[in-house]
Amino acid sequence: MRKFLVLVLMHFVFFSCKNEVEIKEGVVENHPHFTSNQSSSDSLYTVDYLPTSTTKQIVNHKYYTLSYNEKFEQAEWVAYELKKEYLKNNDFKRPYFIADPKVTTGSADWRNYKKSGYDKGHLCPAGDMEFDINAYNDTFYTSNISPQKHDFNSGIWNRIEQKTRYWAEKYHDVYVVTGGVLKDSDKKIGTEKVSVPKYFYKIILAKSGNEHKAIAFLVPNEDSDKSLYDYVVPIETIENTTGIDFFPNLKNLKSSHDF
Known part of the structure; x- marks a missing residue:
């Protein structure tokens, strides 16, 4: 017994x-933000920094998260962490764009962009994910692209992406939220009527000591030779035009030119 x-x-x-x-x-x-080699003590990439979603369709990939808006056939925001050690320049072969299997409503087919006159503009740039081939390939889901004019994509938008990498090196770790301002009045392309945003935004958050600081850009989907700082706006401006609360768990966060 x-x-x-x-x-x-x-x-x-x-x-x-x-x-x-x-x-x-x-x-x-x-909670993929807390992976085996990350912790809340040494990483900015936590659920505390995620924006709100107007659609409740949050999609988690290993190195970025997005909120998909089926009505406009693209993400209303993509959020990711960019660490200093992620800044690599590997010569990865660019894969084809494919539908995102994690988008339950189905992400737009890449053929909507064919002969549209618009680039398949990355929201989370492939260039920010060159530290790992799988992270790089994951940026080629159609849930991570939005129609962008070529001169905008290769011009001022590219300059903001390069500046973001500069800040990632400066602060060792930044958190990025980006997307198009989606409106019913937007032009549509393809059989699925993918919206062409008139404006794109990018918000960069860094931690300096015990304080957080941020800078926000709101840029027309047009070619521009202006200074990047001509497009700096308060985060509240983007929140008011999108209906998204970008950092609901951070109190009294202000954005400024001093970044």
Whole structure:
């Protein structure tokens, strides 16, 4: 009888420990921002920095998160962390764009952009993910692109992306939220009627000591030779025009030119 009780106790302990491990793994899986090599103490990339979603369709990829808006057939925002050590320049082969299998409503087909006159403009740039081939390939989901005029994409938008990399090196770790300002009045392309935003925004957040600082850009989808700082706006301006609360867990966060 005593041996039987010991065996039952051992069986109970084994399955209790097994279930505890499965629960902990589930927490990591459900919150991909906390991966095996990241923690809230040394990384900006936590759920605390995610914007609100107007659609409730949040899609988590390993190195970026997005909120997909089916009505406009693109993400209303893409959020990701850019660490200094991510700044690599590997000669990866560019893959084809494919639909995002994690978008339950179905992300727009790349053929909507064909002969439209618009670039398939990355929101999370492939150039920010060259530290890992899988991270790089993940940026080629159609949920991560938006129609951009070529001169805008290769011009001022590219300059802002390069400046973001400069800040990632300066601060060692920045958090980026970006997307198009989506409106019913937008021009549409393709059979799925993908909206062409008139404006794009990019918000960069950094931690300096115990304080957070941010800079926000709101830029017309047009070619421009102006200074980047001509397009700096308060975060509230972008929030008012998109209906998105970008950093709901950060109190009294202000954006400025001093970044």
